[in-house]
Amino acid sequence: MLRTALRPRFLGLLALVIAVGIAFGFLGRWQLGVAESTAHREAVEQARAQAPAELTTVLEPHAPFRDDLSSRPVTATGRYAATGQLLVPGRLLDGVPGLWVLTPFVVDASGATLPVVRGFVTDPADAGSPPAGTLTIAGGLAPGESPVSEPVPEGQIGSVDLSLLVNSWPGDLYNAFVFLEAEDPATGPGLTRVPTPLADTSIQWRNAAYAVQWWVFALFAFWVWFRMVREEARRAAAGQAPEPDGTASGAIAVTQPAAGTPVGAGDNGARDD
Template sequence: MRPRWLAMLALCLIVAGVFAWLGQWQLGRALDTVPVDSGQTERVVPLTDVVEPGEYLNAPLVGQKATTDGHFVADDFLIVSRRMNGDAEGFWVTGQFRVDAAAPTSLAVALGWAPTRQQAQDAAAALNAEAGQATSVTGRVVSDEGPQVPPRDDPLAMTTMSPAALLSRWHDIAGLDMYRPYLISDAAPDGLVTIAAPAPEGQSGLNWLNLFYAAEWAVFAGFAFYLWYRLARDAWEKEVEELEENSPG
């Protein structure tokens, strides 16, 4: 009940209140009360209606079909290995698609699948010869898989579709804006097989990542009170010990 500890308790109340507000905000984002329309992902919409450069893809929009205009950049058709197409393992040919925008902006595109590396390399070489022509791409927008350590026997290989990893190998990237997700093309160029990209299963609209953050803020709010309790108790126990030591007899 001393002023010092009452003041610290008031501070803990303020901190816990802020944490509680943040938790409520995250919970509001996690619980999307508007259900995802059946077949929404199959309606082709402009890419800018799905996600903006540099932003993460919202869960209800994973697999959304989108389209955008621009051109492919020469010499940036790279191969990603260990890609499944049905039951067969093979290779993806990917490209840097420079979208038509006010500022230089690029989108990673998975163009097609090949059963062997040689076929993928041949297709990439043919695409390099045609790069630079105005065109459009249409396909499913998918979240970044994240980079992965390459196998020891092939240190330059890429085994996940990571726009960040592709960006590190692209040309002409000074001042470049980048889409975090990538696009799986609906149509494969000559020499490649169309990548199997079925429609995503029905989604509830619940964002589990935001739900986890909401729970995390609740834990932080509780910890603020626990911290005050431990500090006050330690101070009280120390004073009791001093009184016992100084008491006569």
């Protein structure tokens, strides 16, 4: 089979198949990139298109966090608690390491506490105290984060773990937290805001399926070439195999009489008139 594959005709076909396979591979990768960028763009557009809703109309204290609430813009009126502020270490903002400032916000309409990421600092001493008085805050919702096992210093929490906050802050707790975007009345220059993460930036499966199809086509081209080589090798092997009597398969053996051998009457010899 290797000898058949090395024939000029099949080597030329192999070169063509390789070129087609490379082209299909690049097309698949391009389609996958389209899937990723499309998902990101749609997530941004979806987040921006939603009008802010009053928190109590979309979520109740201790209620499960629904998937459709991720990145949902909300507003809430209340006041920051005087105590209980925590720092969340190990965070990045534009590639800069630092900490989130996590502050309890008591919502007037429900009396429950909403964790609010007021901003980002690189030095714990810059966190400061939350503004006093009644405020209306606006920001994007997010579900609680997974627990972190690493120990952290006093006044810090490894992640926005709501199961820890419910035991640390008094009263009812919302099963979500907010990335602060604005306060009314404005409190002047303060902490660096942390943008609300997008709800969903996973790939679009339709475009991803197109990418897989291109890769399957590339593999199919190699498979067709392999089948052609194998069938040609089988035909060549079948044509070279001799029959047991030394004659070609299907041939009819004809015996000629030896020279000078008389032919008997009735055996197509000359007739006496």
